[in-house]
Amino acid sequence: MKNQSELEILVEKYIGGKLEKLVIDYSIAENVVDMFALKTVKRLFIAYELYKGSRSFYEDFLLAIREYLLVFKTSISLPFRIPKTNDYAISFDDEKQRYFTSLQLPDGVITDFVNQVYSGNAPIETESGYILTTDPFIYHLTEFSAFKTHAQKLSVYGALNTPDGYTTLVSLPTGGGKSLITQTISYQKDGLTIIIVPTVSLAIDQVRVAKQIIKNRDVDAEIFSYSSDVDAAPIIKAVKDQTAKMLFISPEALINNQGFKNAISEANKKRYLKNIVIDEAHIVVDWGASFRVDYQCLESWRKNLIFSNPNLRTFLLSATFEQKSIDILKSFFSQEDKWIEVRCDELRHEPRYMVINNKSYTAKQKKLIELVKKLPHPMIIYVARPVEADELKKLLHENGINNVVTFTGLTSNSKRRTLIDEWVDDRFEIMIATSAFGVGVDKQDVRTVIHTYIPENPNAYYQELGRGGRDRLPCLSVLCLYIEDEKIGRNRISKRVLTTEKLVRRWDSIYNNVNSRRLDNKIYIDTTIKPNYALDPMDDSPTSDTDMNWNVYVLLFLRRYGLIRVDDVITENGKYIFIVQILDDALRSTDDALTNVIDHYRSLEWESFSGAYSRMVIATKKINSECISEMFYDTYQKVSEYCAGCNAHTTAIIGDSRDYPLKMPVREPKKLISSEAMAFVGDGDDMAIMAPNNVDISTMKILAKKGISTVILMNDETSSICNDIICKLDARNMFIIGEEELLGLIKISAYYFISGVVAVIYPNDDGKAFEKYRIVKQYLVGRSGIKVVHIISHNFEFKSIDKTFTELIAGQVTALENII
Known part of the structure; x- marks a missing residue:
């Protein structure tokens, strides 16, 4: 960082009382390393102000001093003395x-890893072999002339x-x-894109980013987010007036807010609704079975929209997907094999x-205190239950750490928003949380994530540890355990x-209940029905949320295994009515046939839960002999080998460093060739254009005008020229790649990207051409x-085969000036 010594002098003056106020200038940060350093100063000042108050x-201030140093x-x-004996070295x-x-550091902590966190080294870029040029459409929309990565x-x-x-599923690393996916598809065509997000904070953040990035548009009249504390009327009006382009919204608002339901239904019938995006789409599977049921209602909600608007596109986005999640998402959100996977896992x-394994619960608690005081901050500590969050917060208070908050499933919605805002604003350094915290909370500089229990599966563990290092700087993931944690975790998943x-x-209770109406072959199931085995004739108390949740669990269990089909979900006065059709006749009986079918699929369900938990347990037991990332390779089948370090090895395993970012073939569908482009190319498979200057504004304008979908630069030296040219072309999509990218796509059979009319621009040298x-x-x-348009500077002579270039072309050969 430039002027670091000057900043250190100002920090001393401020803490020494010689400077009344010090405003941190974040604009001096040249990279993410500098930004983390400046945020560290901010957290020091906040801790100092708390200490003065x-x-x-006092201990929170010492912790912040240690971090700063x-x-x-x-x-x-x-200006004061710190005791020689203190917990912060x-x-x-x-x-x-x-x-x-x-x-x-405490025993069990690997010093090399902590040093790497404090090293201040910026992330290494490895994209030099690829052309990252955008295209005229993306440039005019965002003024981005280059992508961050090829992925x-x-x-x-x-x-x-x-x-x-x-429906397109896209995985792209955190x-x-x-x-940029949601922004570009939203402005690709005239119409509305609905982006379904899990948290209010994520919606607010994405709107803020979109309004910053989208240029030359009336973004305040086009980009919206809705939450319960926002006036829905202006948003609904913008949808009805067909001026809204992007709407970030929760599944609950989509399903339960009648105003939105009506406006979106009307926009869909008029074909103004173009795209549905489900961000963090793995949540549909991970949460919907027992938490936030409205995520499971998205299937029938979308299905009803598709019925009147079959052109509607759907996008499922996440950083990582388990194969079982993909299978379920595909069954939920695609029809007639209209399914595309773009896997950059x-x-x-x-x-x-x-x-870090401890011999007893007491030793574990003592170790946790040491870890909190000695490991890098900011820090998230994950616990299994809300009561454990309160207990740990109390333990830290007893040991002098007071600027700590808890975030659990019991935290109210209003408080959640406040806590997330304060967390992102660095008002505190330690967050104690259950799995209810994390998704969509985009705090970039979390340096340590501690788990005090064994997560139920590798996916849950990976999603939670993924809160760390989002600025792409090193971070720590620590499991702090003791011998009984395995048994406790096993008991916990058995209840799932x-x-x-x-x-x-x-099932018998809800299917055979008098309130479950039949209409034709459909059954209207009220999820508030009490189970008949728990009924008391004298009990007229309302159904508990627990009963409703378990009824929903049963229906979703049957849906997952193809025993029923969910046609719609209706909400009435806070309860859910599932409209289903039975696909397996065994569900109509009450005899052994029903029990046998349920038992078979229940066994599969338990094997899935138990097996995933066992993989976590084995990984924690074999940590000193086997790389912990092995379980991630099993969980996410498309990822390549990579581990920055664990107990089994302190040097990084970088097996994915040379892998092509696209991890699986995308052969279909091919791009449709427009009538304009077909007329240009003709009946042959290819044609040639002689353009003396090869890549210049005239050539690129012709290619754009004639509907060329892909431009392949077989001489990478031309990539910088394209960066200068794209800003001068009319806004339209044009996939611009180099030879290395072409070979990567060909190798993986990804012709989805390089179909349609493809222009190939050759080097001027005959031999290379x-x-x-x-x-x-x-x-x-x-x-x-595929139709190919060869762009050549002159009629190359290929002496090895005694032919010129144009003699090899099946279609027409023309000069650029003839086209102009």
Whole structure:
């Protein structure tokens, strides 16, 4: 950081009372390393102000001092004395009259990993081999002339190329720029895109980012987010007036707010609704079965929209997907195989993994206090239950750490929003949370994530540890356990799956209840029905939320295994009415046939839960001999090998460093060739244009005007020219790639990206041009769904085959000036 020494002097003056106020200038940050350092100063000031207000925050201030000294690798003069014996390894240099610190880490902590967190090294970029040029449409929309990574480029075009009526699932690593997908598809056509998000904070943040990025538009009249404390009327009016372009909204508002339901239904009938985006789409599977039921209602909600608007496109976005999640999402959100997967899966490069095993519960609690006081901050501590969050907060208070908050499933919605805002604003450094916290909370600089229990499966663990290092700097993932945690966790997951008997009896209760109306072959099931095995003739108390949740669980269990079909979900006075059709006649009986079917699928359900938990347990037990990331390779089948370090190895395993970002073939659907482009190319498989200047504004204008969908630069030296040219072209999509990207796409059979009319721009050298032509001829010319336009500076002579370039072309050959 420039002027770091000047900043350190100002910090000393401020804490020493010689400076009344110090405003941190974040604009001096040249990179994410600088930004983290400046945020560390901010947190130090906040801790100091708390300490000045109350001596109870003394330890919090010492913790912040330690963090500042380690991040800045410096010493400090203070106006008061810190005891020689303290928990933060802060020492006093009598000669220099200054305080300094050293790591002095707790037993079990790997020093190398902590040093890497404090190293201040910026993330290494490895994208030099790819052309990251955007295109005229993206440039005019955002003024971005280049993508962040090739994975982002593939993800964005994978979405933009989606035909009407299709569903596209996109996986892109955290921090990879998924928001550009929603922004570009929303402005690709005139119409409305609905983006379904899990949290209010995520909606607010995405609207803020979109309004900053989208240029030359009336964004305040086009981009909206809705939450319960927002006036819905102006948003609904914008939808009805067809001026809204992007609407960020929760599934609850979509399903339960009648005003939105009516406005969206009307927009859909008029075909103004163009796209549905489900952000963090894995949540539909992870949460919907037992938490936030409205996520499961999205299937029937979308299905009803598709019925009157079959051209509606759907996008499912996340950083990682388990295969079972993909299978369920595909069954929920696609019809007639209109399904595309753009898989840029990649394991996080930031986390360094540690498992610290303790001999007793008391030893574990003592270790947790040490970890909180010595490991890098900001810090999230995950606990299994709300009561444990309160207990840990109390324990930290008893040990002097008071600026701590808890965030659990019992935290009210209003308080959640306040806590998230304060967390992102650095008002506190330690968040104690259950799994209810995390998704959509985009705090960039979390340095440590501690788990005090064994998560129920590798996916849950990976999603939670993923809160760390979102600025792409190193972070720590620590499992702090003791011997009984395995048994406690096993008992916990056993409660996630009902017994066969209870599944059968609950189904019998809701299916055969007089309130479950029949209409034709459909059954209207009221989820507030009490189970008949729990009924008391004298009990007229209302159904509990627990009963309703378990009834929903049963219906979703049957839906997951194809035993019923959910046609619609209606909400009435806070209760859910599922409209279902039975697909397996065994569900109509009450005999052994029903029990046998339920028992079979219940066994599969339990094996899935139990097996996933066992993988977590084995990973924690074999941590010193086997890389912990092995379980992630099993969980996410498309990821390549990568682990920045764990107990089994302190040097990074970087097996994915040379992998192509796209992890699976995308062969279909091919791009449709417009009548304009077909008339230009003619009946042949290819044609040639002689353009003396090869890549210049005239050539690119012609290609754009004639509907060329892909431009392949077989000489990468032309990429910089394209960066200068795209801003001068009329806004339209044009996939611009180099030879390395072409070969990567060909190797993985991803012709979805390079179909339609493809222009190939050759180098001026005859010999090099022949090498490139052989590639194009072998893999592109004559392939179904592809027409090739060769752009050459002159009629190359290929002496090895005694032919000129134009003699090899099946279609027409013309000069650029003839087209102009």
